[in-house]
Amino acid sequence: MYLAELHGKIPSSLEDKEDILTSNVFSFLKYSDRRVYLREFLKLLALEVSDDDLDGAEFQFWLNYDDKTQPDLIIVVGNYYLLIEAKHLSDFNVGGGKKAQLLREIEGGMNEAKSLGKEFYLIAVTSDYVYQSAKFKDVISLYPRHLKWINWHSISIMLLNLLEKYDSSLPNFLFTTDLYHLLAKKKLRSFRSFENLLGTGKVESFHTIFFAVDSARFRGQFIGFSESLSGLPEVIKPKGSIFYSRIYFNGLQFRFDVNQYDLYRKRGK
Amino acid sequence: MSHELVKQTKNALEFVQKLHFEISYLIKEVEGLLQQEEESFTIGKPSGYGVTARTSTGLEPINVENWMPKTFTVFFVPKSMNDANKGQTVTPITSDLKLLLLHIELTGKDLEEPRVIYGTINNISYKNKDYTKFEKMMWEFSYNTKKIFKTIPNVNYEDGTCSLQGKFNQEKLFSIKSSDDVVKKLVDPMLVLFREI
Numbered sequence: 162m163y164l165a166e167l168h169g170k171i172p173s174s175l176e177d178k179e180d181i182l183t184s185n186v187f188s189f190l191k192y193s194d195r196r197v198y199l200r201e202f203l204k205l206l207a208l209e210v211s212d213d214d215l216d217g218a219e220f221q222f223w224l225n226y227d228d229k230t231q232p233d234l235i236i237v238v239g240n241y242y243l244l245i246e247a248k249h250l251s252d253f254n255v256g257g258g259k260k261a262q263l264l265r266e267i268e269g270g271m272n273e274a275k276s277l278g279k280e281f282y283l284i285a286v287t288s289d290y291v292y293q294s295a296k297f298k299d300v301i302s303l304y305p306r307h308l309k310w311i312n313w314h315s316i317s318i319m320l321l322n323l324l325e326k327y328d329s330s331l332p333n334f335l336f337t338t339d340l341y342h343l344l345a346k347k348k349l350r351s352f353r354s355f356e357n358l359l360g361t362g363k364v365e366s367f368h369t370i371f372f373a374v375d376s377a378r379f380r381g382q383f384i385g386f387s388e389s390l391s392g393l394p395e396v397i398k399p400k401g402s403i404f405y406s407r408i409y410f411n412g413l414q415f416r417f418d419v420n421q422y423d424l425y426r427k428r429g430k
Numbered sequence: 431m432s433h434e435l436v437k438q439t440k441n442a443l444e445f446v447q448k449l450h451f452e453i454s455y456l457i458k459e460v461e462g463l464l465q466q467e468e469e470s471f472t473i474g475k476p477s478g479y480g481v482t483a484r485t486s487t488g489l490e491p492i493n494v495e496n497w498m499p500k501t502f503t504v505f506f507v508p509k510s511m512n513d514a515n516k517g518q519t520v521t522p523i524t525s526d527l528k529l530l531l532l533h534i535e536l537t538g539k540d541l542e543e544p545r546v547i548y549g550t551i552n553n554i555s556y557k558n559k560d561y562t563k564f565e566k567m568m569w570e571f572s573y574n575t576k577k578i579f580k581t582i583p584n585v586n587y588e589d590g591t592c593s594l595q596g597k598f599n600q601e602k603l604f605s606i607k608s609s610d611d612v613v614k615k616l617v618d619p620m621l622v623l624f625r626e627i
Binding site: 290291314348350351352353354355356357358 | 445452456459607608609
């Protein structure tokens with residue numbers, strides 16, 4: 162499904178369906194290496210579990226409670242009973258005569274969790290860039306300890322961080338790459354601090370990668386990168402500018418006498 | 431030496447690419463947040479969904495300097511004030527047109543560190559009668575950056591082709607470190623400036 166979506170091969174009416182998004186993301190957590198991905202996901206929620214707990218985690222998609230309430234997903238992992246309710250372009254159902262969707266789900270979920278002897282949390286996943294307290298006013302007032310919020314963006318950033326950290330040695334690397342690109346395509350990749358640009362440890366730079374102002378002279382001929390760039394300072398972490406400096410070009414002396422040089426290689430030389 | 435050069439080339443370009451990606455996500459995040467506001471802002475698309483930047487592929491040194499873009503500008507306007515057609519927007523220049531502008535500057539002669547300039551523009555006029563949409567004016571912010579923004583917070587700019595007024599603030603680009611920062615340091619102040627005109 163990822164590839165069909167990435168290549169625009171499914172109808173646009175389906176692309177924005179939150180059930181498909183939920184399926185894509187949480188199926189990934191179910192089938193990929195749980196010790197990596199499910200663990201990282203739970204860390205986003207400030208939950209820690211053991212390797213055995215991760216391996217034994219149960220995923221129940223669109224389970225029906227007795228009152229016909231249907232949460233998107235239940236994950237039973239370790240000591241936790243996690244009820245996932247995911248939204249993308251719509252809002253949580255506020256009731257319309259009935260009790261609000263989140264309240265019904267919390268009550269149903271708490272009963273289930275209690276019968277299993279687990280700790281209950283409602284995990285609300287939305288497309289908001291930042292936490293919108295108005296959406297959870299009722300839940301917070303009644304069940305403040307049982308609500309955790311994350312956005313889809315934090316999941317895409319989680320994948321990106323793993324991809325950058327482990328590159329192709331990451332388990333399920335290709336699968337992860339596709340999911341990350343899918344989330345980015347759906348505009349569910351948020352801005353991340355620029356500080357991360359320095360965090361990979363891969364980015365190292367000369368002070369300047371261009372001709373040095375002090376020693377450069379206008380030759381008028383390309384002399385090869387190795388020669389022209391030799392003698393530059395040792396590779397260091399980027400501190401200086403990596404962009405062109407106008408100072409360099411202003412400092413050039415355009416006094417090139419054509420007659421002094423053979424511009425073209427002569428046959429036999 | 432050759433190995434170092436290969437590594438260096440790769441690292442430098444990779445860094446710039448990552449920087450550009452992060453800037454794109456910053457802009458998209460501002461776009462997404464402004465879209466949710468009551469004005470339902472939409473991003474301007476002068477020639478598609480993109481930024482306006484000054485670039486060149488020329489071989490003269492002054493042009494080579496512009497092979498790599500150093501500024502990126504986008505604007506946002508209430509949905510009711512423009513039309514979209516074939517991936518582009520048309521924002522008619524009318525007397526009541528006001529819009530939001532986001533301008534990112536990575537380097538410049540008098541710039542100590544990258545900055546983002548944001549604010550609102552109004553009282554816009556184009557002296558060439560053939561130009562009736564704001565999209566045509568976007569190049570001004572790439573080519574006349576210094577002149578336009580030299581008097582911020584208040585901008586009162588006029589040249590041979592156009593005139594405009596505006597109120598702007600600026601923020602160090604790298605001081606924006608999270609989605610909360612995007613809201614508090616960019617989007618909220620932008621909306622205050624827009625709504626007080």
